[in-house]
Amino acid sequence: MSDNEALLSVSGLHAGIEGKEILHGVDLVVKRGEIHALMGPNGSGKSTLAYALMGHPSYAVSSGSATFDGADLLTLAPEERATRGMFLSFQHPTAIPGVTTVNFLRAAMRAQGKELAARDFLKAVNGEMTELKMDETFRSRYINDGFSGGEKKRAEILQMAMLKPQLAILDEPDSGLDVDALRIVADGVKRAMAASENRMGVLLITHYNRVLEHLRPDVVHVFAGGRIITSGGPEMAHRIEAEGYETLLAEAGVTVEAAPV
Amino acid sequence: MTVEAHDLTKDYKYGFHDKDVSVFRTEKGLSPEVVAAISEHKNEPEWMLEFRLKALEHFRKRPMPSWGADLSGIDFDNIYYYVKPAAEQARSWDDVPESIKNTFDRLGIPEAERKFLAGVSAQYDSEVVYHSIREDLDKLGVIFGDCDTGLREHPELFRKYFATIIPPNDNKFAALNSAVWSGGSFVYVPKGVRVDVPLQAYFRINSDNMGQFERTLIIADEGSYVHYIEGCTAPNYSSDSLHSAVVEIVAHKGAHVRYTTIQNWSDNVYNLVTKRAVAHEDATVEWIDGNLGSKVTMKYPAIYLMGERAHGEILSAAFAGPGQHQDAGAKCIHVAPNTTSNIVSRSISKGTGRTSYRGHIKVLPKAHHVKVNVRCDALLLDEEAQSDTYPYMDIDNPDVSIGHEASVSKVGEDQLFYLRSRGISEQDATALIVNGFFEPFVKELPMEYAVELNRLLALSMEGSVG
Numbered sequence A: 001m002s003d004n005e006a007l008l009s010v011s012g013l014h015a016g017i018e019g020k021e022i023l024h025g026v027d028l029v030v031k032r033g034e035i036h037a038l039m040g041p042n043g044s045g046k047s048t049l050a051y052a053l054m055g056h057p058s059y060a061v062s063s064g065s066a067t068f069d070g071a072d073l074l075t076l077a078p079e080e081r082a083t084r085g086m087f088l089s090f091q092h093p094t095a096i097p098g099v100t101t102v103n104f105l106r107a108a109m110r111a112q113g114k115e116l117a118a119r120d121f122l123k124a125v126n127g128e129m130t131e132l133k134m135d136e137t138f139r140s141r142y143i144n145d146g147f148s149g150g151e152k153k154r155a156e157i158l159q160m161a162m163l164k165p166q167l168a169i170l171d172e173p174d175s176g177l178d179v180d181a182l183r184i185v186a187d188g189v190k191r192a193m194a195a196s197e198n199r200m201g202v203l204l205i206t207h208y209n210r211v212l213e214h215l216r217p218d219v220v221h222v223f224a225g226g227r228i229i230t231s232g233g234p235e236m237a238h239r240i241e242a243e244g245y246e247t248l249l250a251e252a253g254v255t256v257e258a259a260p261v
Numbered sequence B: 001m002t003v004e005a006h007d008l009t010k011d012y013k014y015g016f017h018d019k020d021v022s023v024f025r026t027e028k029g030l031s032p033e034v035v036a037a038i039s040e041h042k043n044e045p046e047w048m049l050e051f052r053l054k055a056l057e058h059f060r061k062r063p064m065p066s067w068g069a070d071l072s073g074i075d076f077d078n079i080y081y082y083v084k085p086a087a088e089q090a091r092s093w094d095d096v097p098e099s100i101k102n103t104f105d106r107l108g109i110p111e112a113e114r115k116f117l118a119g120v121s122a123q124y125d126s127e128v129v130y131h132s133i134r135e136d137l138d139k140l141g142v143i144f145g146d147c148d149t150g151l152r153e154h155p156e157l158f159r160k161y162f163a164t165i166i167p168p169n170d171n172k173f174a175a176l177n178s179a180v181w182s183g184g185s186f187v188y189v190p191k192g193v194r195v196d197v198p199l200q201a202y203f204r205i206n207s208d209n210m211g212q213f214e215r216t217l218i219i220a221d222e223g224s225y226v227h228y229i230e231g232c233t234a235p236n237y238s239s240d241s242l243h244s245a246v247v248e249i250v251a252h253k254g255a256h257v258r259y260t261t262i263q264n265w266s267d268n269v270y271n272l273v274t275k276r277a278v279a280h281e282d283a284t285v286e287w288i289d290g291n292l293g294s295k296v297t298m299k300y301p302a303i304y305l306m307g308e309r310a311h312g313e314i315l316s317a318a319f320a321g322p323g324q325h326q327d328a329g330a331k332c333i334h335v336a337p338n339t340t341s342n343i344v345s346r347s348i349s350k351g352t353g354r355t356s357y358r359g360h361i362k363v364l365p366k367a368h369h370v371k372v373n374v375r376c377d378a379l380l381l382d383e384e385a386q387s388d389t390y391p392y393m394d395i396d397n398p399d400v401s402i403g404h405e406a407s408v409s410k411v412g413e414d415q416l417f418y419l420r421s422r423g424i425s426e427q428d429a430t431a432l433i434v435n436g437f438f439e440p441f442v443k444e445l446p447m448e449y450a451v452e453l454n455r456l457l458a459l460s461m462e463g464s465v466g
Helices: A046-054 A078-083 A100-111 A119-131 A136-140 A148-161 A179-195 A210-214 A235-252 B032-040 B046-061 B098-107 B110-116 B134-139 B145-151 B153-160 B173-180 B414-422 B426-442 B445-458
Strands: A006-016 A020-033 A035-039 A061-068 A086-088 A165-171 A201-206 A219-224 A227-232 B121-123 B127-133 B143-146 B185-189 B197-205 B217-221 B223-231 B242-243 B246-251 B256-263 B268-279 B284-291 B298-300 B302-305 B311-320 B327-336 B341-349 B356-361 B368-382 B386-395 B402-412
Touching: A006 A046, A006 A201, A020 A046, A020 A061, A020 A201, A020 A227, A035 A235, A046 A061, A046 A078, A046 A086, A046 A165, A046 A201, A061 A086, A078 A100, A078 B414, A086 A148, A086 A227, A100 A119, A100 A136, A100 A148, A100 B426, A119 A136, A119 A148, A119 A179, A136 B426, A148 A179, A165 A179, A179 A210, A201 A210, A219 A235, A227 A235, A235 B246, B032 B046, B032 B173, B046 B173, B098 B121, B098 B197, B121 B134, B121 B143, B127 B134, B127 B143, B127 B145, B143 B145, B145 B153, B145 B185, B145 B217, B153 B217, B173 B246, B173 B268, B185 B197, B185 B223, B217 B223, B217 B256, B246 B256, B256 B268, B268 B284, B268 B311, B268 B386, B284 B298, B284 B327, B302 B341, B311 B327, B311 B356, B311 B386, B311 B426, B327 B341, B327 B368, B341 B356, B341 B426, B356 B368, B356 B402, B368 B386, B386 B402, B414 B426, B426 B445
Parallel strands: A035 A201, A035 A219, A086 A165, A165 A201, B121 B197, B185 B217, B197 B223, B217 B246, B223 B256, B242 B268, B246 B268, B256 B284, B268 B298, B268 B302, B284 B311, B298 B327, B302 B327, B311 B341, B327 B356, B341 B368, B356 B386, B368 B402
Antiparallel strands: A006 A020, A006 A061, A219 A227, B121 B127, B143 B185
């Protein structure tokens, strides 16, 4: 694999929910080992893009294409996308009562053919949990059930670390975190990237610049009105921070109707 | 947790049947002659024959229940009420007739016994064909045998308690059982004796158009402890079978009885069971009741809290697949002050399956400082599935604390997507959600049963979503 190889390649993607189109032609290429930040106002369709890429059955793609690691992504079921190495860290992870974090992790790893021997598994989980400053009681707590916002974010990163994807789509992994928790989560992403044998790529969806202080993006995309309106280097994030989205949108000649959140 | 892909309704593991090996059976249908023939064949004392005949009268007078599940498919005239499969009861596994032994071998009974049980009883059609108890318990005076033997060998003890908790006129099916009962378990645990590993009974219907009417009586003397487990299966025949059991439990002062059921009848069995316990001062009774099989189940384990500080616990799980109706529930009657009860019910319906929770809490006027907690949760696997709740409460003392919570939910698309986004197939994701939902029940089971239950649930999840 070369540095130039596209891991994820999205072209002219239109998608929506319940007959309402939300994505109006998204073009995006993420290469191995890169961090792409996708920044945009609330309701601009960032999470819809994440769901559509992961294959949420409620989100229908009407036109466009998406390939992942050479495969046509849009024909694959969500579980097949995951098994091929895609991972979505949810903005609002769902609780599965009665299913412990450990059993959940084991079921997911088994499903992806990444099962470890019990001893190796526990060692890996415990090691990552220590890094994420997660109490060991998490192992036997039901996944996301009664977790605080910050606990949910860490549990997502724990899953990413165990599943070792090729591409991690992180949907607002920073929302609701204090300074310390933010650093812990960002360090988790860096650790996973460093440990990744196939040079994991990251698509990081966020509102705020502050997570980018920890995770320096290669490319920053400004997302509004269901598509990427402009892209640039890390300096783009600073401009957003300093000037807000409106200037950038105006510059790009885009007027965006703020969608209800 | 293992997740396998089969359809339980198509591939019921226990659906095999053996050729008829019976050595004696009464003619089809119910009459005083049939009842007398059963009693005579068992060589019973006169009082039992009278008891049976009187019960038959009650049964005939009593109308079919007008509430609960649809029982119109039962044809009482087309049932064999007594089928004796073997001439003798065996105490050594080697002495069990070959074909019957094969059946139980396939069900894993001797294996289970070797592993972790204090005693095993295996009933095949109307009679217990095999029976054993650990020697040390035998020496301590623990009695674990079938009910017929209990009547024969411990007549005074037996008669003192028999039908005192559930009289024949209690309900139509208790009357039917009282008239034609056969087999079941008779358990007595002496004062202060703790039976540290479970006693198990296994019930198997093998004959077509068969009615199984076992009768179980458990007496736990003061300060004793016993855990009794029952499991049951039947072949898939085209015509229906009837299982109508009566279970009576007496927990004396300070005794603790746990009764676990994993009901996995095939989907042609009407399962109409009366279960009731009496808990005296400081006693605890627990019903752990899992209903996976049968066509129709009507079963509401009850606890009468007769002595101060008695505690009752009823934990139930029901799964109703297409064509099944699980009408299950719980009853707690608080007679004495400072008594407590806790009811947890979890049910899942799939396809045309229907689960009903029917509960009755009664607090009598003198029962002050009673605490009751009821929680029932239902999970629907698809649009067609149905669940309903009938909680009745009669509270005649103002000084009580009652908690009641109920919920009905559907397997959420978000839950499924979350699991699928981790690589788990839709079917396995559903099984995981279902297993999680039953977790409060499953964690109360001995390990072997928990594994088996999870496996059965996984089997029945095939094609349940989408």
